[in-house]
Amino acid sequence: MDDQLSRVFSALADPIRRDMVARLADADAGVNELAEPYDVSVQAVSKHLKVLEEAGLVTRTRDAQRRPVHLEAEVFDLMTKWIERYRRQAEERYRRLDDVLAEMDTDTAAPDRQRGAS
Amino acid sequence: MDDQLSRVFSALADPIRRDMVARLADADAGVNELAEPYDVSVQAVSKHLKVLEEAGLVTRTRDAQRRPVHLEAEVFDLMTKWIERYRRQAEERYRRLDDVLAEMDTDTAAPDRQRGAS
DNA sequence: ACCGCATTCAACTCAGGGGTTGAACAAGTG
DNA sequence: CACTTGTTCAACCCCTGAGTTGAATGCGGT
Numbered sequence: 001m002d003d004q005l006s007r008v009f010s011a012l013a014d015p016i017r018r019d020m021v022a023r024l025a026d027a028d029a030g031v032n033e034l035a036e037p038y039d040v041s042v043q044a045v046s047k048h049l050k051v052l053e054e055a056g057l058v059t060r061t062r063d064a065q066r067r068p069v070h071l072e073a074e075v076f077d078l079m080t081k082w083i084e085r086y087r088r089q090a091e092e093r094y095r096r097l098d099d100v101l102a103e104m105d106t107d108t109a110a111p112d113r114q115r116g117a118s
Numbered sequence: 119m120d121d122q123l124s125r126v127f128s129a130l131a132d133p134i135r136r137d138m139v140a141r142l143a144d145a146d147a148g149v150n151e152l153a154e155p156y157d158v159s160v161q162a163v164s165k166h167l168k169v170l171e172e173a174g175l176v177t178r179t180r181d182a183q184r185r186p187v188h189l190e191a192e193v194f195d196l197m198t199k200w201i202e203r204y205r206r207q208a209e210e211r212y213r214r215l216d217d218v219l220a221e222m223d224t225d226t227a228a229p230d231r232q233r234g235a236s
Numbered sequence: 237a238c239c240g241c242a243t244t245c246a247a248c249t250c251a252g253g254g255g256t257t258g259a260a261c262a263a264g265t266g
Numbered sequence: 267c268a269c270t271t272g273t274t275c276a277a278c279c280c281c282t283g284a285g286t287t288g289a290a291t292g293c294g295g296t
Binding site: 014064065 | 264
Binding site: 079 | 121123127128130132133136139140142144189194197201204205208209
């Protein structure tokens with residue numbers, strides 16, 4: 001797991017991390033704040049944040065002794081591009097398949113009608 | 119990791135599995151076929167397929183002794199919906215932040231005619 | 237019935253992920 | 267300076283994930 005895409009997907013594979021992202025979409029927050037809803041230690045949440053950070057999903061600034069976490073939404077595009085690419089490709093393929101089937105229909109419908117449709 | 123979203127993200131976190139999906143977007147394929155490009159055992163690929171299958175990304179039919187793997191692109195929507203939701207939310211938030219900043223500009227430009235609205 | 241091919245099951249190794257606790261490190265505040 | 271708050275580092279457990287090899291299963295072909 002070395003490329004960014006892997007890191008992003010992997011980061012979002014964890015429900016806690018997804019939830020943190022969801023909350024960060026609404027407002028920046030510090031580690032303690034973020035940790036509050038879950039019943040895991042603050043250190044665990046800190047680790048989760050590190051994962052999100054290394055995936056490029058999040059950045060951190062300093063504000064006195066707090067280190068507010070900020071969501072970086074651009075990385076999402078990396079995923080959507082990948083996903084959309086193959087979704088489109090698959091759909092395009094099905095479309096062609098439909099064409100082929102339609103073609104077969106006309107083949108069997110119009111030409112040699114010495115053998116009912118399948 | 120029990121919910122589908124986690125399974126899908128987790129499934130795509132692996133480069134080999136992503137590559138398999140990419141190839142399956144182009145054409146269905148059997149396990150051996152799929153395994154060929156990678157230098158891992160066929161059994162390993164079989165396991166990868168199981169992961170993709172349990173994530174709902176792939177289905178398998180039977181054709182003689184082969185078990186062609188077929189990409190199910192609908193599951194992608196699950197991810198894009200999630201991603202887009204929070205991407206939009208974050209962007210909306212930034213937009214509001216811009217408004218606030220603009221507001222502050224006008225406040226300081228056309229100074230307090232009685233302590234501007236909150 | 238037997239052989240061969242494609243696929244999966246079983247048992248095992250090894251590395252890494254997510255969790256813990258306890259100590260360390262910053263950065264205000266008395 | 268001492269103290270408190272917020273956050274991270276370190277060492278450790280336990281379990282899962284990706285890989286292996288070897289044997290079983292499913293299904294034609296002859």
